[in-house]
Amino acid sequence: MADDRQLHVVMFPWFAQGHITPFLNLAKSILTSGHRILFFSxxxxxxxxxxxxxxxxxxxELQLPFVDGLPAGVESMxxxxxxxxxxxxPLLFQEIDLCEQPFGALLKLxxxxxxxxxxxxxxxxxxxxxxxxPTINFIAFDIAAMSFAKG
Incomplete structure (x- = not known):
């Protein structure tokens, strides 16, 4: 028998419009099944x-920590x-990597x-x-872009 309960889903895209848009499209699809979407940004x-x-x-809202040298209000590319x-x-990446703790606090809550x-x-x-x-890694960019990634 299928589980008909409403799932509570957190969506957490990278802080750029090109990443946010595919996440919004996915969220709209998930909503058609009646689940609850919390969208972090x-x-x-x-x-x-x-x-x-x-x-x-x-x-x-996810609060970004202060990083010396990065102007206030800069939260994306x-x-x-x-x-x-x-x-x-590099300072923006550092700021985003420092979001671990605030992200964890929101998840716990x-x-x-x-x-x-x-x-x-x-x-x-x-x-x-x-x-x-549990987590699901949603890759919001194509294979051509991934081919340039280090790793």
């Missing part, structure tokens, strides 16, 4: 997402491009059934698995 990205969102997706400082990409995360947020599965929360 930063305040700046949430403002953009609100223009694209379907009403039943719940947006959860587009933020760096807008200020003409793509040279600060929300107790989801599982997390769908972006491959570029490599530490997500470690944090979730420590709490017994």
């Amino acid at each position: 930063t305040l700046v990205n949430i403002e953009w997402i609100k223009k694209k969102i379907v009403p039943r997706i719940e947006l959860v 587009i933020g760096l491009s807008k200020i003409g400082r793509t040279d600060l990409v 929300l107790s989801p059934d599982f997390v769908i995360f972006d491959a570029t947020l490599w530490w997500t599965s470690w944090v979730a698995n420590k709490m017994g929360v």
Whole structure:
């Protein structure tokens, strides 16, 4: 017999529009089955997402920690491009990697059934698995882009 209970799903894409959009499309598909979607992102990205969102997706703000040298309000690659400082990409990556603890605190508070995360947020599965929360790695870019990845 099928389990008809509503699943509590956290979705956590990389902080770039090109990654967020496929996650939103996947979220819309999951919603058709009646499940609850919590969509994690930063305040700046949430403002953009609100223009694209379907009403039943719940947006959860993830606070980014301060990183010395990175201007306030820069929360994505587009933020760096807008200020003409793509040279600060390493600091943005450092800021995002420091989200482990705030992400873990939100997971503990929300107790989801599982997390769908972006491959570029490599530490997500470690944090979730420590709490017994299963993860699904959703790769939001194509194989051509992956061929340039280190590893």
